[in-house]
Amino acid sequence: xxxxxxxxxxxxxxxQASLDLADMGIKVYLVEKLPSIGGKMAQLDKxxxxxxxxx
Amino acid sequence: MxxxxxxxxxxxxxxxxxxxxKGTAGEFTITVRKKTRYVExxxxxxxxxxxEKCPTVVPDAFNEGLGERKAIYSYFAQGIPSTHTIDADHCxxxxxxxxxxxAKTCQADAINFDKKDQVIELDVGAVxxxxxxxxxxxxxxxxxxxxxxxxxxxxxEFERLLSASGPTEGHLDRPSDRAxxxxxxxxxKQAKKSQKTLARFEEKYNESSASFYDKFQGxxxxxxxxxxxxxxxxxxxxxxxxxLESLQKKAEGFTVARRLAFIQCVGSRDxxxxxxxxxxxxxxxxxxxxxxHEHEPETASVIFGMDIRAVGKGFxxxxxxxGNDSNVSYVRGRVAEISAGPDDNPxxxxxxxxxxxxxxxxxxxxxxxxxxxxxxxxxxLAETLGVALDPYGFIKTSPLSPVDTETPGIFVCxxxxxPMDVPESVAQASSAAERAAEVVFQPEMKEEKAxx
Numbered sequence: 366x367x368x369x370x371x372x373x374x375x376x377x378x379x380x381q382a383s384l385d386l387a388d389m390g391i392k393v394y395l396v397e398k399l400p401s402i403g404g405k406m407a408q409l410d411k412x413x414x415x416x417x418x419x420x
Numbered sequence: 421m422x423x424x425x426x427x428x429x430x431x432x433x434x435x436x437x438x439x440x441x442k443g444t445a446g447e448f449t450i451t452v453r454k455k456t457r458y459v460e461x462x463x464x465x466x467x468x469x470x471x472e473k474c475p476t477v478v479p480d481a482f483n484e485g486l487g488e489r490k491a492i493y494s495y496f497a498q499g500i501p502s503t504h505t506i507d508a509d510h511c512x513x514x515x516x517x518x519x520x521x522x523a524k525t526c527q528a529d530a531i532n533f534d535k536k537d538q539v540i541e542l543d544v545g546a547v548x549x550x551x552x553x554x555x556x557x558x559x560x561x562x563x564x565x566x567x568x569x570x571x572x573x574x575x576x577e578f579e580r581l582l583s584a585s586g587p588t589e590g591h592l593d594r595p596s597d598r599a600x601x602x603x604x605x606x607x608x609k610q611a612k613k614s615q616k617t618l619a620r621f622e623e624k625y626n627e628s629s630a631s632f633y634d635k636f637q638g639x640x641x642x643x644x645x646x647x648x649x650x651x652x653x654x655x656x657x658x659x660x661x662x663x664l665e666s667l668q669k670k671a672e673g674f675t676v677a678r679r680l681a682f683i684q685c686v687g688s689r690d691x692x693x694x695x696x697x698x699x700x701x702x703x704x705x706x707x708x709x710x711x712x713h714e715h716e717p718e719t720a721s722v723i724f725g726m727d728i729r730a731v732g733k734g735f736x737x738x739x740x741x742x743g744n745d746s747n748v749s750y751v752r753g754r755v756a757e758i759s760a761g762p763d764d765n766p767x768x769x770x771x772x773x774x775x776x777x778x779x780x781x782x783x784x785x786x787x788x789x790x791x792x793x794x795x796x797x798x799x800x801l802a803e804t805l806g807v808a809l810d811p812y813g814f815i816k817t818s819p820l821s822p823v824d825t826e827t828p829g830i831f832v833c834x835x836x837x838x839p840m841d842v843p844e845s846v847a848q849a850s851s852a853a854e855r856a857a858e859v860v861f862q863p864e865m866k867e868e869k870a871x872x
Contacts, residue, residue, distance in 0.1 A: 367446070367545045368860045370546045371438075373549050373550060373551055374551040378833045380849075381850060382850070383424055383427075388429075391856075391860060394433060394542050395431070396437070397432070397433070397435070400434060400495040400503070401500055402432065402434060403500070406842060408576060408579055410582045410584075410590075413703045413707040413735070414738035
Protein backbone atom coordinates (compact mmCIF):
# COMPACT_ATOMS: atom_id res chain seq x y z
CA UNK A 366 0.00 0.00 0.00
CA UNK A 367 1.22 3.47 -0.77
CA UNK A 368 -0.12 6.66 0.74
CA UNK A 369 1.42 8.87 -1.94
CA UNK A 370 -0.42 10.38 -4.90
CA UNK A 371 0.75 11.10 -8.45
CA UNK A 372 -0.59 14.21 -10.17
CA UNK A 373 -0.07 14.41 -13.95
CA UNK A 374 0.03 18.00 -15.21
CA UNK A 375 1.19 21.19 -13.48
CA UNK A 376 -1.43 23.64 -14.70
CA UNK A 377 -3.95 25.33 -12.45
CA UNK A 378 -5.89 22.07 -11.86
CA UNK A 379 -2.80 19.95 -11.15
CA UNK A 380 -1.28 22.62 -8.88
CA GLN A 381 -4.52 23.02 -6.89
CA ALA A 382 -4.97 19.24 -6.49
CA SER A 383 -1.32 18.89 -5.40
CA LEU A 384 -1.58 21.68 -2.83
CA ASP A 385 -4.83 20.31 -1.37
CA LEU A 386 -3.33 16.83 -0.99
CA ALA A 387 -0.04 18.15 0.35
CA ASP A 388 -1.90 20.24 2.94
CA MET A 389 -3.69 17.05 4.06
CA GLY A 390 -0.26 15.59 4.80
CA ILE A 391 -0.12 13.41 1.69
CA LYS A 392 3.12 13.15 -0.28
CA VAL A 393 2.53 14.25 -3.88
CA TYR A 394 4.59 13.64 -7.00
CA LEU A 395 3.69 16.33 -9.54
CA VAL A 396 4.77 15.43 -13.07
CA GLU A 397 4.87 18.20 -15.68
CA LYS A 398 6.04 17.60 -19.24
CA LEU A 399 7.23 21.19 -19.87
CA PRO A 400 10.31 22.69 -18.18
CA SER A 401 8.20 24.73 -15.69
CA ILE A 402 4.79 24.39 -14.05
CA GLY A 403 2.00 26.93 -14.58
CA GLY A 404 0.33 25.57 -17.69
CA LYS A 405 -1.98 27.68 -19.80
CA MET A 406 -2.87 29.88 -16.84
CA ALA A 407 0.69 31.18 -16.61
CA GLN A 408 0.25 32.50 -20.16
CA LEU A 409 -2.86 34.48 -19.23
CA ASP A 410 -2.48 38.14 -18.41
CA LYS A 411 -5.44 38.43 -16.06
CA UNK A 412 -8.51 36.32 -15.28
CA UNK A 413 -12.26 37.01 -15.53
CA UNK A 414 -14.50 38.22 -13.99
CA UNK A 415 -12.35 40.11 -11.49
CA UNK A 416 -9.34 41.01 -13.69
CA UNK A 417 -7.06 39.56 -11.03
CA UNK A 418 -3.53 38.69 -12.07
CA UNK A 419 -3.32 35.07 -13.16
CA UNK A 420 -0.26 33.89 -11.24
CA MET B 421 2.91 28.34 -8.28
CA UNK B 422 5.54 29.38 -5.76
CA UNK B 423 3.70 27.44 -3.03
CA UNK B 424 3.85 24.29 -5.14
CA UNK B 425 7.59 24.69 -5.64
CA UNK B 426 8.37 25.04 -1.94
CA UNK B 427 5.76 22.75 -0.30
CA UNK B 428 7.61 20.06 1.69
CA UNK B 429 5.06 17.41 0.68
CA UNK B 430 5.29 18.07 -3.07
CA UNK B 431 8.04 16.56 -5.15
CA UNK B 432 8.09 18.42 -8.43
CA UNK B 433 9.12 16.37 -11.46
CA UNK B 434 9.13 19.00 -14.21
CA UNK B 435 10.26 18.19 -17.76
CA UNK B 436 9.11 14.63 -17.13
CA UNK B 437 6.55 12.26 -18.59
CA UNK B 438 4.66 9.25 -17.31
CA UNK B 439 5.61 6.18 -19.35
CA UNK B 440 3.96 3.30 -17.56
CA UNK B 441 1.48 2.25 -14.90
CA LYS B 442 1.11 -1.12 -13.23
CA GLY B 443 -1.07 -2.34 -10.36
CA THR B 444 -4.43 -1.29 -8.97
CA ALA B 445 -5.88 1.41 -6.70
CA GLY B 446 -3.78 1.76 -3.57
CA GLU B 447 -0.81 0.01 -5.18
CA PHE B 448 0.16 1.62 -8.43
CA THR B 449 3.73 1.53 -9.72
CA ILE B 450 4.41 4.42 -12.06
CA THR B 451 7.30 4.75 -14.48
CA VAL B 452 8.38 8.34 -15.06
CA ARG B 453 10.96 9.54 -17.57
CA LYS B 454 12.83 12.62 -16.36
CA LYS B 455 13.95 14.12 -19.66
CA THR B 456 17.45 15.50 -19.59
CA ARG B 457 17.80 19.27 -19.55
CA TYR B 458 21.58 18.90 -20.07
CA VAL B 459 21.74 21.12 -16.98
CA GLU B 460 22.37 19.84 -13.45
CA UNK B 461 19.24 20.79 -11.54
CA UNK B 462 20.97 20.96 -8.17
CA UNK B 463 23.66 23.30 -9.49
CA UNK B 464 21.72 25.70 -11.79
CA UNK B 465 20.81 28.89 -9.97
CA UNK B 466 18.57 30.17 -12.78
CA UNK B 467 20.74 33.29 -13.20
CA UNK B 468 20.29 33.29 -16.99
CA UNK B 469 23.90 34.18 -17.89
CA UNK B 470 23.99 31.16 -20.26
CA UNK B 471 20.89 32.28 -22.15
CA GLU B 472 22.33 35.78 -22.52
CA LYS B 473 25.44 34.43 -24.25
CA CYS B 474 23.83 31.59 -26.27
CA PRO B 475 24.14 32.42 -29.99
CA THR B 476 21.10 30.40 -31.18
CA VAL B 477 17.76 32.20 -31.38
CA VAL B 478 14.55 30.13 -31.49
CA PRO B 479 10.83 31.13 -31.52
CA ASP B 480 9.51 31.16 -27.97
CA ALA B 481 6.72 28.62 -27.36
CA PHE B 482 5.60 30.30 -24.13
CA ASN B 483 4.93 33.47 -26.16
CA GLU B 484 3.22 31.40 -28.85
CA GLY B 485 6.09 32.05 -31.26
CA LEU B 486 5.57 35.83 -31.11
CA GLY B 487 8.82 36.32 -29.25
CA GLU B 488 12.22 34.68 -29.25
CA ARG B 489 14.29 32.72 -26.81
CA LYS B 490 17.70 31.07 -26.91
CA ALA B 491 18.56 27.37 -27.32
CA ILE B 492 19.27 27.33 -23.56
CA TYR B 493 16.32 28.89 -21.79
CA SER B 494 14.02 29.10 -18.81
CA TYR B 495 10.48 28.35 -19.99
CA PHE B 496 9.29 31.74 -18.72
CA ALA B 497 10.74 34.36 -16.41
CA GLN B 498 8.87 33.38 -13.24
CA GLY B 499 8.84 29.66 -14.12
CA ILE B 500 9.18 27.07 -11.37
CA PRO B 501 11.60 25.42 -11.26
CA SER B 502 13.82 28.17 -12.66
CA THR B 503 16.33 25.55 -13.84
CA HIS B 504 17.40 26.27 -17.41
CA THR B 505 16.95 23.71 -20.16
CA ILE B 506 18.88 23.08 -23.37
CA ASP B 507 16.66 22.61 -26.39
CA ALA B 508 18.37 19.60 -27.97
CA ASP B 509 16.74 20.24 -31.38
CA HIS B 510 18.43 23.63 -31.73
CA CYS B 511 21.56 23.57 -29.54
CA UNK B 512 24.69 23.87 -31.72
CA UNK B 513 26.84 21.72 -29.45
CA UNK B 514 24.29 18.88 -29.31
CA UNK B 515 23.97 18.97 -33.09
CA UNK B 516 27.64 18.36 -33.67
CA UNK B 517 28.77 21.97 -34.15
CA UNK B 518 31.44 23.73 -32.17
CA UNK B 519 29.98 25.88 -29.40
CA UNK B 520 29.71 25.18 -25.66
CA UNK B 521 29.50 28.89 -24.86
CA UNK B 522 26.89 28.24 -22.13
CA ALA B 523 29.22 25.79 -20.38
CA LYS B 524 32.04 28.36 -20.46
CA THR B 525 29.71 31.08 -19.15
CA CYS B 526 28.07 29.09 -16.35
CA GLN B 527 29.73 29.97 -13.04
CA ALA B 528 27.89 27.17 -11.24
CA ASP B 529 29.34 24.57 -13.62
CA ALA B 530 25.82 23.26 -14.19
CA ILE B 531 25.96 22.47 -17.91
CA ASN B 532 26.42 18.79 -18.70
CA PHE B 533 26.07 17.85 -22.38
CA ASP B 534 26.42 14.16 -21.50
CA LYS B 535 23.51 14.09 -19.07
CA LYS B 536 21.00 11.37 -20.02
CA ASP B 537 17.28 10.89 -19.42
CA GLN B 538 16.55 9.25 -16.10
CA VAL B 539 13.78 6.67 -15.69
CA ILE B 540 12.40 6.31 -12.16
CA GLU B 541 9.67 4.26 -10.52
CA LEU B 542 7.18 5.64 -8.03
CA ASP B 543 4.79 3.75 -5.74
CA VAL B 544 1.54 5.65 -5.31
CA GLY B 545 -1.94 4.87 -4.05
CA ALA B 546 -3.88 7.12 -6.42
CA VAL B 547 -3.39 9.11 -9.60
CA UNK B 548 -4.91 12.45 -10.66
CA UNK B 549 -4.89 13.36 -14.35
CA UNK B 550 -4.70 17.12 -14.82
CA UNK B 551 -3.16 17.09 -18.28
CA UNK B 552 -5.02 20.18 -19.53
CA UNK B 553 -5.93 20.97 -23.12
CA UNK B 554 -4.51 22.12 -26.44
CA UNK B 555 -5.62 25.22 -28.29
CA UNK B 556 -7.56 24.22 -31.45
CA UNK B 557 -5.51 24.96 -34.57
CA UNK B 558 -7.61 27.50 -36.52
CA UNK B 559 -5.65 26.99 -39.75
CA UNK B 560 -8.03 24.04 -40.25
CA UNK B 561 -10.80 26.58 -41.00
CA UNK B 562 -10.04 27.72 -44.56
CA UNK B 563 -12.39 30.74 -44.56
CA UNK B 564 -10.56 32.41 -41.65
CA UNK B 565 -7.12 32.38 -43.36
CA UNK B 566 -5.37 32.29 -39.99
CA UNK B 567 -1.91 31.54 -41.35
CA UNK B 568 -2.22 33.71 -44.47
CA UNK B 569 -3.43 37.01 -42.96
CA UNK B 570 -0.87 38.25 -40.43
CA UNK B 571 -3.25 40.27 -38.26
CA UNK B 572 -5.46 37.32 -37.40
CA UNK B 573 -4.33 35.84 -34.06
CA UNK B 574 -5.65 33.30 -31.57
CA UNK B 575 -6.96 34.32 -28.15
CA UNK B 576 -3.87 32.91 -26.42
CA GLU B 577 -1.54 34.79 -28.82
CA PHE B 578 -3.51 37.96 -28.06
CA GLU B 579 -3.04 37.18 -24.37
CA ARG B 580 0.75 37.26 -24.85
CA LEU B 581 0.51 40.55 -26.77
CA LEU B 582 -1.48 42.03 -23.86
CA SER B 583 0.94 40.79 -21.23
CA ALA B 584 3.45 43.24 -19.76
CA SER B 585 5.95 40.35 -19.69
CA GLY B 586 5.13 39.37 -23.29
CA PRO B 587 6.98 40.09 -26.53
CA THR B 588 5.45 43.59 -26.97
CA GLU B 589 5.50 44.49 -23.25
CA GLY B 590 1.73 44.83 -23.30
CA HIS B 591 1.46 47.13 -26.34
CA LEU B 592 -0.96 45.88 -28.96
CA ASP B 593 1.51 46.06 -31.83
CA ARG B 594 0.14 44.26 -34.85
CA PRO B 595 2.06 41.23 -36.16
CA SER B 596 2.28 42.80 -39.65
CA ASP B 597 3.75 46.00 -38.18
CA ARG B 598 6.18 44.01 -36.05
CA ALA B 599 7.33 42.16 -39.18
CA UNK B 600 7.98 45.51 -40.92
CA UNK B 601 9.94 46.83 -37.91
CA UNK B 602 12.01 43.65 -37.89
CA UNK B 603 12.71 44.06 -41.62
CA UNK B 604 13.69 47.71 -41.02
CA UNK B 605 16.11 46.68 -38.26
CA UNK B 606 17.71 44.08 -40.53
CA UNK B 607 18.01 46.51 -43.47
CA UNK B 608 19.45 49.21 -41.20
CA LYS B 609 22.13 46.79 -40.09
CA GLN B 610 22.98 45.95 -43.72
CA ALA B 611 22.94 49.65 -44.70
CA LYS B 612 25.32 50.52 -41.88
CA LYS B 613 27.72 47.84 -43.06
CA SER B 614 27.65 48.93 -46.71
CA GLN B 615 27.97 52.58 -45.61
CA LYS B 616 31.26 51.67 -43.96
CA THR B 617 32.58 50.11 -47.16
CA LEU B 618 31.53 53.16 -49.19
CA ALA B 619 33.22 55.48 -46.68
CA ARG B 620 36.56 53.82 -47.44
CA PHE B 621 36.17 54.56 -51.15
CA GLU B 622 34.97 58.10 -50.47
CA GLU B 623 38.04 58.77 -48.36
CA LYS B 624 40.36 57.27 -50.94
CA TYR B 625 39.00 59.30 -53.86
CA ASN B 626 37.84 62.29 -51.78
CA GLU B 627 34.42 62.31 -53.38
CA SER B 628 30.89 61.43 -52.32
CA SER B 629 29.55 58.12 -53.61
CA ALA B 630 26.53 59.82 -55.18
CA SER B 631 28.50 62.29 -57.27
CA PHE B 632 31.00 59.58 -58.26
CA TYR B 633 28.17 57.28 -59.32
CA ASP B 634 26.70 59.97 -61.61
CA LYS B 635 30.05 60.32 -63.36
CA PHE B 636 30.55 56.56 -63.46
CA GLN B 637 27.23 56.07 -65.15
CA GLY B 638 28.21 58.75 -67.63
CA UNK B 639 31.03 56.40 -68.70
CA UNK B 640 33.85 58.45 -67.18
CA UNK B 641 35.76 55.63 -65.48
CA UNK B 642 35.54 52.80 -68.00
CA UNK B 643 38.20 50.16 -67.39
CA UNK B 644 38.98 51.34 -63.83
CA UNK B 645 38.58 48.15 -61.81
CA UNK B 646 38.70 49.73 -58.37
CA UNK B 647 36.04 52.29 -59.28
CA UNK B 648 33.97 49.48 -60.83
CA UNK B 649 34.00 47.83 -57.39
CA UNK B 650 32.94 51.13 -55.78
CA UNK B 651 30.08 51.46 -58.27
CA UNK B 652 28.92 47.88 -57.56
CA UNK B 653 29.00 48.51 -53.82
CA UNK B 654 27.06 51.73 -54.25
CA UNK B 655 24.42 50.01 -56.41
CA UNK B 656 24.08 47.30 -53.75
CA UNK B 657 23.78 50.01 -51.09
CA UNK B 658 20.97 51.71 -53.01
CA UNK B 659 19.18 48.38 -53.29
CA UNK B 660 19.13 48.29 -49.48
CA UNK B 661 18.42 51.96 -48.77
CA UNK B 662 15.52 52.42 -51.17
CA UNK B 663 13.25 49.71 -49.68
CA LEU B 664 14.47 50.77 -46.23
CA GLU B 665 13.28 54.33 -46.74
CA SER B 666 9.91 53.22 -48.06
CA LEU B 667 9.44 50.88 -45.08
CA GLN B 668 10.51 53.64 -42.67
CA LYS B 669 7.90 55.90 -44.21
CA LYS B 670 5.28 53.17 -43.83
CA ALA B 671 6.27 52.62 -40.20
CA GLU B 672 5.67 56.29 -39.37
CA GLY B 673 1.94 55.58 -39.62
CA PHE B 674 1.98 52.58 -37.26
CA THR B 675 -0.16 52.76 -34.15
CA VAL B 676 -1.26 50.10 -31.70
CA ALA B 677 -4.32 48.05 -32.74
CA ARG B 678 -7.44 49.94 -31.70
CA ARG B 679 -10.24 48.35 -33.72
CA LEU B 680 -10.51 44.78 -32.51
CA ALA B 681 -12.78 41.95 -33.65
CA PHE B 682 -13.28 38.86 -31.53
CA ILE B 683 -14.70 35.85 -33.33
CA GLN B 684 -16.40 33.27 -31.14
CA CYS B 685 -16.83 29.52 -31.62
CA VAL B 686 -13.70 28.96 -33.73
CA GLY B 687 -13.71 25.17 -33.87
CA SER B 688 -16.39 24.88 -31.15
CA ARG B 689 -20.09 24.38 -31.97
CA ASP B 690 -18.94 23.55 -35.46
CA UNK B 691 -19.85 20.09 -36.75
CA UNK B 692 -16.74 20.01 -38.92
CA UNK B 693 -14.60 20.05 -35.76
CA UNK B 694 -16.00 20.01 -32.22
CA UNK B 695 -19.77 20.10 -31.71
CA UNK B 696 -19.43 21.06 -28.04
CA UNK B 697 -19.33 24.55 -26.52
CA UNK B 698 -15.87 25.25 -25.07
CA UNK B 699 -17.51 27.24 -22.31
CA UNK B 700 -14.88 29.77 -21.34
CA UNK B 701 -14.26 31.54 -24.68
CA UNK B 702 -17.11 34.09 -24.49
CA UNK B 703 -15.86 35.37 -21.15
CA UNK B 704 -12.24 35.14 -22.31
CA UNK B 705 -12.95 37.43 -25.29
CA UNK B 706 -14.83 39.91 -23.09
CA UNK B 707 -11.91 39.94 -20.68
CA UNK B 708 -9.39 40.50 -23.46
CA UNK B 709 -11.51 43.36 -24.87
CA UNK B 710 -11.79 44.98 -21.42
CA UNK B 711 -8.05 44.70 -20.75
CA UNK B 712 -7.21 46.03 -24.24
CA HIS B 713 -9.41 49.04 -23.46
CA GLU B 714 -7.60 49.50 -20.13
CA HIS B 715 -4.28 49.62 -22.02
CA GLU B 716 -5.54 52.03 -24.70
CA PRO B 717 -8.74 53.99 -24.00
CA GLU B 718 -9.48 54.53 -27.71
CA THR B 719 -9.88 50.79 -28.26
CA ALA B 720 -13.26 49.67 -29.65
CA SER B 721 -14.01 45.95 -29.74
CA VAL B 722 -16.74 43.99 -31.49
CA ILE B 723 -17.47 40.46 -30.31
CA PHE B 724 -19.10 38.31 -32.99
CA GLY B 725 -20.98 35.29 -31.67
CA MET B 726 -24.11 33.24 -32.08
CA ASP B 727 -24.86 34.13 -28.46
CA ILE B 728 -22.77 35.23 -25.50
CA ARG B 729 -22.71 32.49 -22.87
CA ALA B 730 -22.04 34.37 -19.66
CA VAL B 731 -22.98 31.55 -17.27
CA GLY B 732 -21.17 31.84 -13.96
CA LYS B 733 -20.94 33.95 -10.87
CA GLY B 734 -20.53 37.59 -11.83
CA PHE B 735 -20.17 36.76 -15.54
CA UNK B 736 -23.29 38.48 -16.94
CA UNK B 737 -22.45 41.63 -14.97
CA UNK B 738 -18.94 41.49 -16.43
CA UNK B 739 -20.36 41.28 -19.94
CA UNK B 740 -22.59 44.33 -19.34
CA UNK B 741 -19.70 46.22 -17.74
CA UNK B 742 -17.66 45.58 -20.90
CA GLY B 743 -20.42 47.13 -22.99
CA ASN B 744 -20.95 50.10 -20.68
CA ASP B 745 -17.41 51.00 -19.68
CA SER B 746 -15.00 49.41 -22.14
CA ASN B 747 -16.37 50.15 -25.60
CA VAL B 748 -17.28 46.52 -26.27
CA SER B 749 -20.20 45.79 -28.60
CA TYR B 750 -21.76 42.42 -29.30
CA VAL B 751 -22.93 41.34 -32.75
CA ARG B 752 -25.15 38.29 -33.02
CA GLY B 753 -23.94 36.42 -36.06
CA ARG B 754 -21.41 33.88 -37.18
CA VAL B 755 -18.50 35.27 -39.18
CA ALA B 756 -18.51 33.83 -42.71
CA GLU B 757 -15.07 34.90 -43.81
CA ILE B 758 -11.99 36.93 -42.94
CA SER B 759 -10.21 38.45 -45.94
CA ALA B 760 -7.11 40.57 -46.41
CA GLY B 761 -7.87 44.29 -46.75
CA PRO B 762 -5.76 47.40 -47.48
CA ASP B 763 -3.09 48.44 -44.91
CA ASP B 764 -2.99 44.90 -43.54
CA ASN B 765 -6.43 45.41 -41.99
CA PRO B 766 -8.38 42.14 -42.01
CA UNK B 767 -11.96 42.48 -43.27
CA UNK B 768 -14.65 40.50 -41.49
CA UNK B 769 -17.71 39.38 -43.48
CA UNK B 770 -20.72 38.54 -41.34
CA UNK B 771 -24.45 38.59 -41.15
CA UNK B 772 -25.84 40.84 -38.47
CA UNK B 773 -28.85 38.69 -37.61
CA UNK B 774 -30.57 41.48 -35.69
CA UNK B 775 -30.53 43.76 -38.74
CA UNK B 776 -30.73 40.85 -41.21
CA UNK B 777 -27.93 42.35 -43.24
CA UNK B 778 -24.67 40.97 -44.56
CA UNK B 779 -21.84 43.39 -43.81
CA UNK B 780 -18.10 43.82 -44.31
CA UNK B 781 -16.08 45.57 -41.64
CA UNK B 782 -12.34 46.25 -41.47
CA UNK B 783 -10.40 45.89 -38.22
CA UNK B 784 -6.82 46.46 -37.07
CA UNK B 785 -6.64 43.01 -35.51
CA UNK B 786 -8.90 39.95 -35.43
CA UNK B 787 -8.80 37.56 -32.47
CA UNK B 788 -10.06 33.99 -32.84
CA UNK B 789 -11.68 32.46 -29.75
CA UNK B 790 -10.32 28.98 -30.43
CA UNK B 791 -11.88 25.78 -29.11
CA UNK B 792 -10.56 23.78 -26.16
CA UNK B 793 -9.22 20.59 -27.74
CA UNK B 794 -7.91 17.45 -25.99
CA UNK B 795 -4.10 17.37 -25.75
CA UNK B 796 -2.37 15.70 -28.68
CA UNK B 797 -0.92 12.89 -26.59
CA UNK B 798 -4.19 12.13 -24.79
CA UNK B 799 -4.89 8.78 -26.51
CA UNK B 800 -1.37 7.53 -25.68
CA LEU B 801 -1.62 8.78 -22.08
CA ALA B 802 -5.04 7.13 -21.64
CA GLU B 803 -3.63 3.87 -22.97
CA THR B 804 -0.62 4.06 -20.64
CA LEU B 805 -2.86 4.68 -17.63
CA GLY B 806 -5.66 2.33 -18.73
CA VAL B 807 -8.44 4.91 -18.58
CA ALA B 808 -11.31 5.38 -21.03
CA LEU B 809 -11.86 8.45 -23.23
CA ASP B 810 -15.09 10.03 -24.41
CA PRO B 811 -15.83 10.38 -28.15
CA TYR B 812 -14.01 13.75 -28.33
CA GLY B 813 -10.85 12.47 -26.67
CA PHE B 814 -11.33 13.88 -23.16
CA ILE B 815 -11.22 11.55 -20.13
CA LYS B 816 -14.53 9.71 -19.74
CA THR B 817 -16.50 10.41 -16.54
CA SER B 818 -20.15 10.19 -15.54
CA PRO B 819 -22.40 13.07 -14.40
CA LEU B 820 -22.66 11.82 -10.80
CA SER B 821 -18.92 11.08 -10.54
CA PRO B 822 -17.41 13.96 -12.50
CA VAL B 823 -13.84 13.42 -11.27
CA ASP B 824 -13.75 9.57 -11.34
CA THR B 825 -12.33 7.86 -14.40
CA GLU B 826 -13.62 4.38 -15.21
CA THR B 827 -10.49 2.97 -13.52
CA PRO B 828 -10.62 2.87 -9.69
CA GLY B 829 -7.97 4.98 -8.01
CA ILE B 830 -7.46 7.25 -11.04
CA PHE B 831 -9.18 10.64 -11.01
CA VAL B 832 -9.33 13.59 -13.38
CA CYS B 833 -9.77 17.35 -13.09
CA UNK B 834 -9.64 20.45 -15.27
CA UNK B 835 -9.72 20.54 -19.06
CA UNK B 836 -8.47 16.96 -19.35
CA UNK B 837 -12.06 16.06 -18.35
CA UNK B 838 -13.89 18.62 -20.48
CA PRO B 839 -13.55 22.30 -21.40
CA MET B 840 -13.87 24.52 -18.32
CA ASP B 841 -12.69 27.84 -16.94
CA VAL B 842 -10.30 28.55 -14.07
CA PRO B 843 -12.82 28.58 -11.17
CA GLU B 844 -14.32 25.28 -12.35
CA SER B 845 -10.87 23.72 -12.78
CA VAL B 846 -9.95 24.74 -9.25
CA ALA B 847 -13.20 23.32 -7.84
CA GLN B 848 -12.73 20.06 -9.73
CA ALA B 849 -9.10 19.88 -8.61
CA SER B 850 -10.09 20.11 -4.94
CA SER B 851 -12.74 17.48 -5.58
CA ALA B 852 -10.25 15.13 -7.27
CA ALA B 853 -7.77 15.70 -4.42
CA GLU B 854 -10.44 14.68 -1.91
CA ARG B 855 -11.32 11.54 -3.90
CA ALA B 856 -7.63 10.58 -4.11
CA ALA B 857 -7.24 11.19 -0.37
CA GLU B 858 -10.15 8.80 0.29
CA VAL B 859 -8.25 6.07 -1.56
CA VAL B 860 -4.95 6.55 0.25
CA PHE B 861 -6.42 7.09 3.71
CA GLN B 862 -9.05 4.34 3.76
CA PRO B 863 -8.64 1.98 0.84
CA GLU B 864 -10.38 -0.94 2.54
CA MET B 865 -13.62 1.04 2.96
CA LYS B 866 -13.92 2.08 -0.65
CA GLU B 867 -15.16 -0.98 -2.47
CA GLU B 868 -18.16 0.94 -3.84
CA LYS B 869 -18.50 4.68 -3.86
CA ALA B 870 -21.64 5.96 -2.15
CA UNK B 871 -23.54 8.30 -4.44
CA UNK B 872 -26.14 10.86 -3.44
